[in-house]
Amino acid sequence: MTATRPHAAGGTPRGLLLLMSVATGLAVAGNYFAQPLLDLIGRELGTGTSLVALIVTAAQCGYALGLILLVPLGDLVDRRRLAVSLYAATAVFLLVSATAANGTVLLASTALTALTSVGAQVVVPFAAALADPAERGRVVGTVMTGLMLGLLLARTASGALSELGGWRTVYWVNAALMALMAVLLRVFLPRLGADGPRMSYSGLLRSTVAMFRYEPLLRWRAGIAALSLASFSVLWTALTFLLVRPPYGWSESAIGLVGLLGVAGALTATVAGRLADRGHVQIVAGAGTVLLVASWPAIAAGAHSLVLMVVGVVVLDLAHQAVLNSSQNVVYALRPEARNRINSAFMTTFFVGGAAGSALTSVVWAHGGWSGVCVLGAALSAGTLVLWVLERITVSRAAGKRPSSGVVRDPVRIPATTEGE
Structure with missing residues (x-):
């Protein structure tokens, strides 16, 4: 249609x-x-x-x-x-x-x-x-x-x-x-x-899973976004544990208001999108992964400093939005006729990352407290940076192997036999 x-x-x-x-x-x-x-x-x-x-x-x-x-x-x-x-x-x-x-x-x-x-x-x-x-x-x-x-x-x-x-x-x-x-x-x-071509519902689901096999950029970007949300979830899961204890001792209503700090990050998504539209999608992604890592020292110091805590939370939220928006911009451009399947595969991986981050936080908090949680969050953030660097290296090498004349054949398209059931 x-x-x-x-x-x-x-x-x-x-x-x-x-x-x-x-x-x-x-x-x-x-x-x-x-x-x-x-x-x-x-x-x-x-x-x-x-x-x-x-x-x-x-x-x-x-x-x-x-x-x-x-x-x-x-x-x-x-x-x-x-x-x-x-x-x-x-x-x-x-x-x-x-x-x-x-x-x-x-x-x-x-x-x-x-x-x-x-x-x-x-x-x-x-x-x-x-x-x-x-x-x-x-x-x-x-x-x-x-x-x-x-x-x-x-x-x-x-x-x-x-x-x-x-x-x-x-x-x-x-x-x-x-x-x-x-x-x-x-x-x-x-x-x-x-x-796209008509197919059965079971074929549709198999094709969704197959996206990971045939779209390398989807694998990279889904992994980067999942680790970013995991880091994001570590912070927001553990923050309540910290703020109810000394030196803060805040009430539940006061802790709820801290969530408003995340609004600043959400409102930057459009800015990140505009930069991507101008051809700076990789700069946005790279800056986001670097800022994710950079936010955690301030968050760790937030155990005794509210100002540093606020700075760290805002920077992490900004970075997470930059990573997410740039990743979506990349994957949505891969296969317009399969955009919903791409989104299904991407967002499922994304939310699995968030759930894993929350689950790990509860375990780490019990054994390592706020310091352990911050090490976990920093490690997950570093993972996003590592994956982004590896993606750039892999893509650059692949581009160098492409033929210099004629139309470049795209090796990552799902075969018609996979889609057309």
């Missing part, structure tokens, strides 16, 4: 870009609303701590399954219909959460909400597909700004709404907003059909 663009020329309309940014932020936010409310939910539903704690795990598992099973469908069906359907389904599952009578129902609805909330990961490559090549970095950066703001501000909004009307209010409001987003996306998104 041929995509119907929303404009003849001159770039993606700002109103549409704003809608897509808000939509991605709201979809992702729904997976984090429950985190500061677990104790309140458990007391009202009469549910044990162990079951309530599984709500966070259910959200993570549901989202991972959605990335693997649903996002690739964007290369098989009409993308607008897929996005609208996922947003509408998310609104329905949020309503189930809002009316849940017990912990089991809430657990199941949370998993289903997370499963369909990957509609956000359909919208991001949708935006990349609508954008002219010269503006793709800016467009993706803008949409990712909305996504990261939703992630960072979800806990703050959740606490405020729960104080106004209880924890169910959070789900009622989010359900209404997701339903509104479904309607607006249906009205304003252009039709954008699949560009």
